Amino acid sequence: MRELTPIEVLIVEDDLRVAEINRRFLEKADGFQLVGIAATGEEAKDWLEVLQPQLVLLDVYLPDMKGIELVWHIRQHYKHVDIIMVTAAGEIEIVQEALRGGVFDYLVKPILFDRFTRSLKNYRNHLQTLTNHRHLDQHQVDLLLRYTGQAPVPSLSVVLPKGIDPMTLEKVVQIVRDHSGGGLTAEQVGARMGASRTTARRYLEYLVSINRLKADLSYGTVGRPERKYFAV
Incomplete structure (x- = not known):
């Protein structure tokens, strides 16, 4: 398996x-190298012409143009450049146009570190697959489409169970991953997220069910065993 050279990234964001x-x-x-930061669309065009990075992290709201305009500029002039939107714009029309423009992923601010790095990891895996294969079977094509977010997905209303908030879900993942000890109980997670043990357990068990976290029983010296949750 051939290793990829560092992926050059241009950030386009007017908020310093x-x-x-x-x-x-x-x-x-791992595997990414920042080559520039542009604060306007015109500045981004200059960076693109000079540097031609492999990946652009792009905001929608720029002082001189909409980021969507820059998406189509990139598609017209730099077909080899990939795009991940990092923006506060959650309007369905903007998301749809970004997807039509072939963006790899769409991250809605405020961005959590776990979601950000997962997007980059998926992108790196996507490139690795393209680098290591000259011909793809259906399974490999399905994986590529899943990486890019273009695979069919359920209706937004059924993506998450009732009572599971996506922002809180990512916060719970980050709490568990940031803990360097031997796992956390639902009570400990609840204290860190400012919620009850029951609420924390609901999120934790859902994350275990989708393989975002793992759980095990911890046997202490006194009392009943406790269920603890660990990062995958």
Whole structure:
């Protein structure tokens, strides 16, 4: 299996604080190299012409143009450049047009570190598959479509069970992953997220069911065994 060279990334974001957060997140992801930060659409066009990065992290709301305009500019002039939207724009029309423009992923602010890095990991896996194969079977094509978010998905109303909020879900994952000890109980997670043990357990068990977390029984010296949750 051939290893990929570092993936060059251009950040297009006019909010300096958000651009800095994206930069720090990117630095913690293996296999990626920041080559520039553009604060406007025109500046992004200049960076694209000079650097021709492999990946662009693109905001929708720029001072001089909509990020969607830049998506179509990239598609017209730089077909080899991939795009991940990182934006506060959640309007369905904008999401639809971004998908039509072939964006690899669409991240809605505020971005959680876990979701950000998962997107980059999927993108790296996507490129690795393309690099290591000259011909793909149906299963491999399905995997590529899943990576890019283009595979068929259920209605948004059934993506998550009732009572499961996506933002809280990612927060629970991050709480467990940030813990360096031997797993956390539902009560401990609840205390960290500011919720009851019952609420925390509901999220934790759902995450176990979709293989985002794992669980095991911990036998202490006194009392009943406790169910603890670990990062996968």
